[in-house]
Amino acid sequence: MSGIVEVNGLTKLFGDLVAVDHVEFSIAQGEIFGLLGPNGAGKTTTISMISGLLEPTGGDVLVDGHSVRTEPRAVKRKLGVVPQEVALYPTLTARENLQFWGRMYGLRGKELSSAVDEALELAGLADRARERIEKYSGGMKRRINIAAGILHHPKVLLMDEPTVGIDPQSRNHILEQVKGLRGSGMTVLYTSHYMEEVEFLCDRVAIVDHGKVIAMGTLEELRKLVGDADIVRIGVDETLAEESLVAVRAVPGVIQAERADSVLEALAADGGGALAGIISALNAAGEKVHSAEVVEPNLESVFLHLTGKSLRD
Amino acid sequence: MKRLLHIALKDLMTWLRDPAALGVMLGMPVILILILGSAMGGLGGGEAGGGGIKVAIVDQDEPVADPARQELALGREITTMLVDNDELSSLFAIEISEDADEVRASVERGDLAAALIVPSGFSRSVNEGQPVELEVLRDPGADLSAGIWEGVVRSVAVELSRVSVIAQTAGRVAGEQGLPPEAVGAIVGKAVEQAAASEERAVRVEVRQAEREGEPFGPLDYYSLSMTAMFLLFGSMFGAFSLITERREQTMSRLLTTPTPRASFIGGKMLGIFLLGALQFGVLYAYTSGMMRVDWGGDPIATLSIGIAELAATAGLAVLIASIARTERGAGGLGPLVIQVMALLGGAFFPLTILPDWLQPVRYISVVGWALDGFQAVQTRGAGLVDVIPNIAALAGFAVVFFGIGVWRLKDAR
């Protein structure tokens, strides 16, 4: 293994809680690598250990050959980090924020000012660069939050759920921006609990749950895990009874079924074929069916298949 | 190092855009100097209300035996006259001392508002009709009360002049005429008449102001120094806010994922507080000395050094407050509380000389006390850099202790 990022047996305990449990993965230079998992899976904790913010309880991370345990500053010189929460100075302007973070990453003089200009251009906020970011919308702040971690062209970029809680327009802008990094030589570790984002962006994905990597590979490889199975997505009442769920699982062809809020998701070898059976089982159990659709195999179905849980909760 | 500087400049820029910070750091001290400086009119350093103004009498006079009359002991008479006067004792706390040098030093330090020294050979000179002097010492910082004391002594001198002239006249006439004592009464009556008409004062009062020439000091001078000493400490509250916000908003975490060492982060935060305070000090100094004509004393280097040392303590206090308060709200409560207690104990609101002697040292548990004491020494007692080294050292000590405890508590909490 000779990836630019090598995560070996990485473990973090918070008291009795195992937040990250012997996580192993390797990211090749130039790759966009996804860490997909629901809230609380341990994504942020993993990123914090790679960036030297948290001391691992066990294991190590090598970035470009430097150990985060023994050479944290050498590791930090390779990194750009985009934190999950917007971490900027509200009373400074966008330009001032970017100048500050550029300096913290070691940029000076002309190099700094051209990097800031470029980052503002990329964020689509060059014309509002002189405004204090406290006046920005959530999406605009997110874009500057990303720009601040990227402007120094790091070898490795760590992005922790950079699109959480923003409008679709800003989200698309961000996703396009990250996708644009492919081919620039930059290596990206991208965490998310949105499978569409990871499917859209990533070359390879590690699916994490309860601190453990439960599956890893290219999108192709992961989809094969569920074979040809489809997801049948049914709109139901949130009060759906447990027995009704059991009844759905008993429908021929259904591999797995789970409810999250008002959506019931069932994994079935032949979605179209199972659909009628599922609906009649629900009707027989006295449940209301509000909508129904069959979805092609995706990371959502992989997750459902592996954990019996939906990603969205 | 460069990162440290940029962290400090970033903070400074943030504060300069914050109207609340500017109001507290600059607006409030200026307003308080104006209010206290005029409302407390006449209450300068070393003064107090009824019965509290400390003065001293040193009687170095030796009694002379006059063959014509009884013993003449004018020093003792003057002392009795001043001590027994009810009106005077309601205003002054009079201390009788033997040691003229010690009393002079106390006046110079401002511990005594004024003093009277009756010189050796005073009675003899009066008896022989020689001109004599009473020495009045005044603390320039205690303008009003020293003025009252001087007035009192002058009126005593006038009385004495009369007695002196009477005695001389009576003695001379009696000697010449060989008259019996009954006649002396008539002669004295005449002599008193003459004394009343006399323009010449046989006893002069010489007034010396401790170590200082020019205008005496007033309340504006006092409160300019004391409010500066107090408000330089307010940087610690804004510093604590900033530390807490960086932690809560996770900009601190983000900074620590860059190649910026933890020490540069802390150092940058400290330098930022220091720069804010230096700017504040410069503005207050320029405003009070330029607009209000306040005299900060003859050694700006000494004054500046005290200010710098206090700002180091301010930066240290910021870390300590942040480590205890943990939230901006908490720091907003704790900071002003700590600062106001220190200001009170340090004499920022009223001169500590009104406190009983045993309570005077409270100033030394207060940052404001050490700073104000140093500023005042330069202002009123002609102190230079060497004289205020103890103040600078004490303030630096506070800085180290505050910072040490604060960092230790923050580390402990992680």
Ligand SMILES: Nc1ncnc2c1ncn2[C@@H]1O[C@H](COP(=O)(O)OP(=O)(O)O)[C@@H](O)[C@H]1O
């Ligand atoms: N500082 C902490 N102290 C205690 N528990 C923590 C801490 N940070 C995270 N956790 C816990 O560790 C688990 C993983 O959290 P996190 O890494 O934030 O997950 P994710 O980013 O995937 O949502 C969660 O159960 C969370 O509650």
Ligand SMILES: [Mg+2]
């Ligand atoms: Mg997270």
